[in-house]
Amino acid sequence: MSGLKLPARLRMDGARAAWAQMSPALRAEAAQVLAAAGREVRLSASALTDFDSSALSLLLSAGRQCTEQGATLKLDDAPEKLLELARVYGVAELLWPTSAQSV
Template sequence: MSGLKLPARLRMDGARAAWAQMSPALRAEAAQVLDAAGREVRLSAAGLTDFDSSALSLLLSAARQCSEQGVTLKLNDAPEKLRELARVYGVAELLWPTAAASTPV
C-alpha cells in the first residue's frame, strides 16, 4: 500500500472533480488497509503547490470518509502554507491531531 497523493493544484474550480476522483480511491485504499489489519490511510501532500481553502474542505471530507470506514487519515508532507491555512481556519487539529496535541498553548 503506497498511499495516495494530492494533485499539484487544488483550487475551488477543480475541487469537485478532485473529490470525485479521490473519494473512490480513498474507499479502495481504506479497504486495503483494513484487509491488512492496518488503521491508517496515508495521503501525501508533497506535490501540492497551488491551492486555496477548498483544499481544506477536501481534506476534511477525506478525513471524515476515512473515519466512517474505521481508519484514520494521515496527511504527510504537507506544505507549510497548507498547515498555516489550516491553523488560520482553526482546523489544523482535525488534520494533524498529534501535532496539535504536542503544540503548547
C-alpha cells in the same frame, strides 16, 4: 505504502473533480489497509503547490470518509502554507490530531 497523492493544484474550480477522483481511491485504500490489519490511510501532499481553502474542505471530507470506514487519514509532506491555512481556519487539529504544532 499508499500511492495516494494530492494533485499539484487544488483550488475551488477543480475541487469537485478532485473529490470525485479521490473519494473512490480513498475508499479502496481504506479497505486494503483495514484488510491488512492496518488503521492508517496515508495521503501525500508533497506535490501540492497551488491551493486555496477548498483544499482544507477536501481534506476534511477525506478524513471523515476514512473515519466512517474505521480508518484514520494521515497526511504526509504537507506544505507549510497548507499548515498555516489550516491554523487560520481553526482546523489544524482536525487534520493533524496528534500534534498540530509540530507538523
